[in-house]
Amino acid sequence: xxxxxxxxxxxxxxxxxxxxxxxxxxxxxxxxxxxxxxxxxxxxxxxxxxxxxxxxxxxxxxxxxxxxxxxxxxxxxxxxxxxxxxxxxxxxxxxxxxxxxxxxxxxxxxxxxxxxxxxxxxxxxxxxxxxxxxxxxxxxxxxxxxxxxxxxxxxxxxxxxxxxxxxxxxxxxxxxxxxxxxxxxxxxxxxxxxxxxxxxxxxxxxxxxxxxxxxxxxxxxxxxxxxxxxxxxxxxxxxxxxxxxxxxxxxxxxxxxxxxxxxxxxxxxxxxxxxxxxxxxxxxxxxxxxxxxxxxxxxxxxxxx
Numbered sequence: 038x039x040x041x042x043x044x045x046x047x048x049x050x051x052x053x054x055x056x057x058x059x060x061x062x063x064x065x066x067x068x069x070x071x072x073x074x075x076x077x078x079x080x081x082x083x084x085x086x087x088x089x090x091x092x093x094x095x096x097x098x099x100x101x102x103x104x105x106x107x108x109x110x111x112x113x114x115x116x117x118x119x120x121x122x123x124x125x126x127x128x129x130x131x132x133x134x135x136x137x138x139x140x141x142x143x144x145x146x147x148x149x150x151x152x153x154x155x156x157x158x159x160x161x162x163x164x165x166x167x168x169x170x171x172x173x174x175x176x177x178x179x180x181x182x183x184x185x186x187x188x189x190x191x192x193x194x195x196x197x198x199x200x201x202x203x204x205x206x207x208x209x210x211x212x213x214x215x216x217x218x219x220x221x222x223x224x225x226x227x228x229x230x231x232x233x234x235x236x237x238x239x240x241x242x243x244x245x246x247x248x249x250x251x252x253x254x255x256x257x258x259x260x261x262x263x264x265x266x267x268x269x270x271x272x273x274x275x276x277x278x279x280x281x282x283x284x285x286x287x288x289x290x291x292x293x294x295x296x297x298x299x300x301x302x303x304x305x306x307x308x309x310x311x312x313x314x315x316x317x318x319x320x321x322x323x324x325x326x327x328x329x330x331x332x333x334x335x336x337x338x339x340x341x342x
Contacts (some may be wrong), residue, residue, distance in 0.1 A: 045151055046074040046342045049144040050182065050334055051129040052136030053207075053301050054174035055291035056314035057260035058240035064174035065184040067135070067207060068334040072126040072341070073103065075152055083120050090127040090137075102138060102202040106145030106169060113165065114156060123148070130327075132215035134295030142166050144274045147180070163192050175295065182337030184248060196211040201248040205333060208288065208302040210279055210315040212326040216272075216297035224268040256290030256303055266293050273297050275322030279315050286314030 050255050051069040055061070085101040087093075095101060099108065103125055108118040123145070129137045146162050157165075163180050167173040173187035177196050184199040244259035246252065270276050276293055279300045283291035288302035288311045302311050312328035 044077055044311070044342075045148065045340060046072060046150045047144060047338060048072050048251065048341050049140040049147065049179055049338045050336065052139055052165055052178040052261040053134070053264070053294040053299075054172075054178075055265065055292070055295060056138065056184075056244060057262045057266075057290070058237040058244060058264070059174070059186075060262070060264050061172045061174055062246070063184070063189055063241065064136075064178035064187070065201075066178040066182045066334045066337060068286075068331045069128055069135070070197045070328070071129050071137075071140045071144060071166060073148045074124040074126075076122040076124060083118070084122055086122060086124045088126045090129065091125075091131050092127075094221070101141075101142040103145040106142045106166075107149045108145075109150075109158070109169065110146050110149035110165070111153070114152070114153060118182070119152065121152075130211050130299070132217055133211050133299045134216060134293065134297045135209070135211075135299055136175040136179055136295065139166070139179045141168055142169050143176055143179040144336050149339050160194065163196070169192055172342050176213065179220065180337045181262075183335045184333065186245070199245050199248050201333060202251045202305075204305045205248075205253070206304045206308055207331050207333060208283070208304055208308050208311045209329040209331065210283075210302075210312065210319060210326050211329060212275075212298045212319060212324050214298055214324065216269075216303060220272070222296060223263055225269060226268065228272045229264055236261075236263040253289050253303070253305065257284065260290035260292045260303070262292060265296075269293060269297055275319055276300065278318045278322055282318035283311050286311040 048070045051067040054064040056063045084097050087095045131137045166176040168248045177185040177187040186197045188195050247255035247259050280291045283302035287307035291302040294301040308330045
């Protein structure tokens with residue numbers, strides 16, 4: 038019999054997937070957090086209370102993604118889903134390539150596992166989350182923290198952490214315009230040229246080297262991509278101008294975060310200059326947006342109370 042923990046709160050980080058060349062296999066956690074609190078059982082109908090991003094927009098019913106993932110874990114355990122309300126404080130922007138859906142999946146699964154007394158391991162949760170999401174890059178970093186390499190081997194997840202310098206900071210240009218993930222993925226060709234594959238393989242390897250050794254001067258080349266960003270440029274035409282502006286402003290490397298529409302730049306200084314240049318390039322392309330200066334985090338989802 039599973040012993041339920043009545044009240045708890047978990048925190049889940051934002052994530053940036055792909056990191057340029059690492060399509061569907063590289064991701065990094067960012068120091069921007071969503072919070073999920075489980076309220077005590079009541080006679081009321083189960084559901085979700087949303088505070089912050091998505092308030093008044095996201096469903097408050099059991100069809101909300103975070104409640105679905107919460108319920109999915111109890112299905113995996115062969116148990117009835119508890120009659121609870123999940124209170125979600127969302128700080129991660131929605132549909133902007135910063136892992137909002139992965140945070141919901143990981144948050145629901147992690148909270149459910151804690152509520153049930155932690156019957157499943159971290160690897161169990163990762164495999165469930167990756168199966169629900171369809172790709173592992175965001176969920177691995179959301180659950181484990183840090184920069185993660187994720188691959189499948191005979192249906193099982195293999196992950197490895199990549200260290201990075203403490204001095205590394207992140208500048209995010211977050212446009213007002215969303216980029217739905219499914220639409221962005223539908224643009225991608227199922228076949229790629231050998232030259233494009235070689236381009237990305239080399240740069241993904243160089244990216245891991247640059248981060249793990251602190252040779253950040255290589256990020257200029259290591260964050261380039263030939264597999265997914267050119268296709269996404271077709272529906273997000275300001276992208277290349279914003280990336281160029283980030284580099285011209287002093288960024289070490291820049292890329293489309295996930296499927297967009299956020300553009301991420303790595304820095305060790307001049308963050309606000311880089312942010313200004315990115316915003317100016319966006320404005321000249323007809324975009325409005327928000328600049329967020331933050332850093333990567335080595336911490337993944339955790340129980341905060």
